[in-house]
Amino acid sequence: MTDLLAGVTGVLVLADGTVLQGYGVGAVGSAVGEVCFNTAMTGYQEILTDPSYMAQIVAFTFPHIGNVGTNLEDVEQVTGISETAARGAIFRDTPTDPANYRSGSPLAQWMERRGVIALAGVDTRALTRLIREKGMPHAVIAHSPDGQFDIPALTAQAREWSGLVGLDLAKDASCRQSFVWDEGPWDWPAGYTRPEAGKYEVVVVDYGVKRNILRSLAGIGAKVTVVPANTSAEAILARKPDGVLLSNGPGDPAATGEYSVPEIRKLVDSGTPVFGICLGHQMLALALGARTVKMEQGHHGANHPVKDLTTGKVEIVSMNHGFTVDRDSLPAPVTETHVSLFDGTNAGLALADRPVFSVQHHPEASPGPMDSLYLFERFAGLMDRNRK
Numbered sequence: 001m002t003d004l005l006a007g008v009t010g011v012l013v014l015a016d017g018t019v020l021q022g023y024g025v026g027a028v029g030s031a032v033g034e035v036c037f038n039t040a041m042t043g044y045q046e047i048l049t050d051p052s053y054m055a056q057i058v059a060f061t062f063p064h065i066g067n068v069g070t071n072l073e074d075v076e077q078v079t080g081i082s083e084t085a086a087r088g089a090i091f092r093d094t095p096t097d098p099a100n101y102r103s104g105s106p107l108a109q110w111m112e113r114r115g116v117i118a119l120a121g122v123d124t125r126a127l128t129r130l131i132r133e134k135g136m137p138h139a140v141i142a143h144s145p146d147g148q149f150d151i152p153a154l155t156a157q158a159r160e161w162s163g164l165v166g167l168d169l170a171k172d173a174s175c176r177q178s179f180v181w182d183e184g185p186w187d188w189p190a191g192y193t194r195p196e197a198g199k200y201e202v203v204v205v206d207y208g209v210k211r212n213i214l215r216s217l218a219g220i221g222a223k224v225t226v227v228p229a230n231t232s233a234e235a236i237l238a239r240k241p242d243g244v245l246l247s248n249g250p251g252d253p254a255a256t257g258e259y260s261v262p263e264i265r266k267l268v269d270s271g272t273p274v275f276g277i278c279l280g281h282q283m284l285a286l287a288l289g290a291r292t293v294k295m296e297q298g299h300h301g302a303n304h305p306v307k308d309l310t311t312g313k314v315e316i317v318s319m320n321h322g323f324t325v326d327r328d329s330l331p332a333p334v335t336e337t338h339v340s341l342f343d344g345t346n347a348g349l350a351l352a353d354r355p356v357f358s359v360q361h362h363p364e365a366s367p368g369p370m371d372s373l374y375l376f377e378r379f380a381g382l383m384d385r386n387r388k
């Protein structure tokens with residue numbers, strides 16, 4: 001039996017029985033998920049609304065989270081349902097009152113409204129070290145204002161959770177109906193732009209797409225049509241797109257199965273330019289005959305160095321993935337185009353004989369540096385060449 005300290009209103013209970021005690025913030029209740037750490041110093045609102053974090057609890061290594069509050073604009077998920085984003089958050093410090101002209105409401109209230117449970121006042125360095133040494137644990141995060149927690153029951157819940165391996169979440173994060181997107185990148189001080197569309201017709205296959213991917217496509221002059229994850233290749237090609245983007249998304253790429261991989265293979269064979277991002281990269285790799293595997297600690301942050309092997313340039317990028325493409329499984333004529341300089345894992349691929357490429361990182365940033373925005377231009381270049 002774990003004795004909790006006086007005043008504890010939040011806990012993180014790991015499957016191995018470890019209990020981290022602190023203050024509950026945001027929504028009251030409990031949620032099970034995989035705990036990862038994110039090293040971004042800004043962009044907590046974009047992170048918590050990124051659908052790729054579904055079934056995950058994000059521990060922020062940066063100690064001051066919440067300082068700039070929240071607003072209605074910095075939301076990444078398109079669907080707007082909080083279950084299709086991060087389940088919980090862990091902070092070193094309790095969020096302070098916001099100080100920013102864009103803030104509409106404090107982080108704690110925003111999380112409460114969205115049903116996001118958070119825990120503050122814990123040693124996030126120790127938790128990060130634990131993840132680095134033992135991998136991302138299954139855990140339950142719980143917030144109870146009266147300090148009552150059934151620790152054995154929460155431990156059992158964490159232990160019994162089957163985890164992300166084999167879990168298909170992309171179909172849940174996807175939109176249900178196709179729609180057209182016309183908002184462009186953010187530009188200070190006016191805000192989001194409305195670029196002229198029509199230079200390219202791009203179909204985005206939505207596995208849990210981030211808004212800034214759609215905005216970045218609008219930014220290259222594309223008319224963007226977003227279609228549900230289970231849309232057939234035939235239906236996509238019937239729209240006569242100049243290019244197809246395979247989006248980011250949550251869960252295990254290998255579990256998406258029939259509705260994605262065979263359809264992606266058909267898109268590749270059609271000769272249409274294809275650009276994959278994160279989950280889209282992993283599923284494209286599967287469609288090309290490669291393998292994906294679960295990582296120990298994953299990559300989650302806005303400061304990851306990646307090398308573009310085609311130019312020799314190093315870019316600092318936004319990363320958010322817990323699965324990776326096994327480079328040794330890449331069959332010819334697939335070439336590796338990018339590599340993570342943190343651990344040497346694969347970060348990009350291209351086909352030698354088709355206008356097809358993908359990256360593991362997030363060129364749309366949000367949050368993070370803009371170093372990789374050139375990849376949208378590379379996609380535009382493929383679409384230009386393919387037309388000729």
Ligand SMILES: NC(=O)CC[C@H](N)C(=O)O
Pocket residue numbers: 052247248249250251252253277278279280320321322323324
């Ligand atoms: N951001 C993403 O698209 C994440 C892809 C996949 N769910 C992973 O964890 O690796």
